Amino acid sequence: MDHQRSRAPALAAALLLALAGAGCTATTDAVRGVGGTPGAAGLRDPYFPKLGNGGYDVRHYALTLDYDPKANQLTGTAEITARATQDLSAFNLDFHGMTVHSATVDGAPAAVNRAANELTLRPRADLDKGSTFKTVVRYSGSPRTITDADSSEEGWLKTSDGAIALGEPTGSMAWFPGNHHPSDKASYDITVTVPKGLTAVSNGELRSRRPAGSGGRTTFVWHAGQPMASYVATVAMGAYDVRTTPKKGADGVPVYSASDRTVTARSEKLLARIPELLAWAQENFGPYPYLSTGAIVERTGDSGYALETQNRPVMPADQFTTGILVHELAHQWYGNSVTPRTWQDMWLNEGFATYAEWLYSEDFEDTPAQVSHERAFADRSNWAFPPAEPPSAENISDPPVYGRGAMVLHKIRQAVGDDTFFTIVEGWAQEHRHANASTDDFVAYVEEESGKDLTELWDTWLYGEDKPAKP
Template identity: 50%
Template structure:
């Protein structure tokens, strides 16, 4: 994410603040899900995935392989009708399980076409199937729902989820907002493939993730179809709606680009979006092959949002981005989208990496060196917010989009680069992006990788820059 929610205090990525096709999920992830906290015991799926910062996000007892979402949105009344079909696999015997869903009225739930009992408990949709689901068995859940979707307020006070705009909706789900518009296993650990069918009033466009499968207009409404086959966390899904000018092309590397730009932002956005292919090519040389089939941007006119987000394959901007923000959100396609954190505490693996990508891009394109950017930050006094808490231990959900996660996270990577040299540093970045492609990672795993790749003991460096409170010694 960039804050415009959140420079240099980061890009949530430029403010501080992204027939069923089953995603390929590493076996290790399924094992991790099966063992997640209380979900592994009994026959009731846990009401959360065990994340210490967001204890009710995600659910236990199953993994969703695919979401098929059919949505119809009226921009005048802001009413949403939805049907979600989830193809899942039980990681334990289930007599009951939860889905995350905030607001909206559920009218029916079926499990394998048989009506299931359901009730609401806060953000939990509690489902009791007619027959228990055996461990290891694939099953299908269909949820019909409707209502006026509203965003949630994150611990840092920012809006997240389905956010109405003057011509549609800005749909950004980090960290909790996916549940405001579809029932989900809403934690980064559970990654899935997606199909979207979105119907909106004629004259509006609906833009989601992956590749467009076509559109058709009838009776004053247009239906757009999208598909993302690569594993995607729910918070990275979007269904942003508005009046957009659309640009489509394919890069020399075969990446399908789809840009959707609000006409009010088109003039300012054009020179930056023109650089997208060269930015992706530069990042591919640095980080390894681009991890998806599609790319692009959604540039909305949503001045009250205050951030951009790395929605998978097609980052979402609240206004025309600058080049730093474009680089940041594009870098997230490797760091955050393809390789996601295992718990929200490790979000520096997203934001520190994307922020350092901005530094490297500037260094190699006529801007300040990464060392100069580091030195300017380090010159801040000990009482500055940069040193308020360590980036790998922010302490709460309120802090995960704060300056330390972005800027001090990037400073950690610069110190690593200085310690191991440019050659090994690039090897580490590429090994991280390729070795965990389509999956997850933890800070401990990254530290081990850096030590193994460089052959150097780095525990002290990471302890100082990631976990020590206050301003570290520079050496």
């Protein structure tokens, strides 16, 4: 209670004096975390106010998963290394479904309470601000699919031979507990054991593949060392054909791609173009921000959409086209490396990725970006609302976030000229590499780099309710 907390410093001082008088030395644990308070159970995101948690910053996730696709049973251990940003008496993790069997903080059992998607842990001793601590949560069950406000499905998607985990915007809580807001990025180690004949694909680089006990089961160990928002973390398990391309030359990037065996024939030609497309992207957006690349191609219907999962985007076979691949590769810079500060900033992801498609069409398909801009301008669906102000969570993936977001970039290009524009495009990715950024950050950056006051452009194209008379 509050009146008890206000007396804590005096009680601590009395304890220290008593110990000193007795010829004892007070240990850190004896008075650790005096006055600690619970971390917030949400970060007040404009569209998902309960998503994420306050009081700590995750540095690393070590996820150990064992999956039985026939029973759809997942057994998991999540080791979460974090830094306390306040004196903490308790903290929350976002977690949807499944059963929590135990939780420890720094090796000591922690009290656990669950309410909806909030998992509250109370350590045996309070955590000091600035201290690093490790939480271990053991859990199991049938992971669930989450249906979004726009009726799309995410979370844990069962397939005919395995499963795939997709997280935008909230689905990662369906397969591991964590701080599932894009503002809290971390590195990952993901270890997955699957039945004989299946392959487990995840983010980052494959560190090892080894037998797991009897029965032909296999364990795959993946490491993603660069910071990653949880919504672009993935694990895909199935009967895949794997295609790898070793690093070639100083600027080369190793490729690891996986395609469901039933769609390999139709996808292998485009998969082979990934090094070429990545080289083109680097010319436009600057150095690639990760150590490897690739793609995961699933059967049509395994997911209803493509997603820019970090290092290797996921695409169903019917959407595995050059345009979508260019779009998802561009997200590795814009969205994955430069991640939105809140979900209100999502147009920065989708506007850049859509404009990348326009640039590709300009360079290789004889379609100037101005033509793509005019087509988007004529599309009524792009004018439902301003791209920086979707009316609700249901609308954050609607056409204005994509098409009108790209129009904002094209108007910047017209206003500042090509040389300055492409300097801005590359510089923005470098300025916020592996970090988070907001719309306000972008507006300030563009005006600083261009030396122009673009208030009219922002008021009309980014925030304006009405469609201009001309494109």
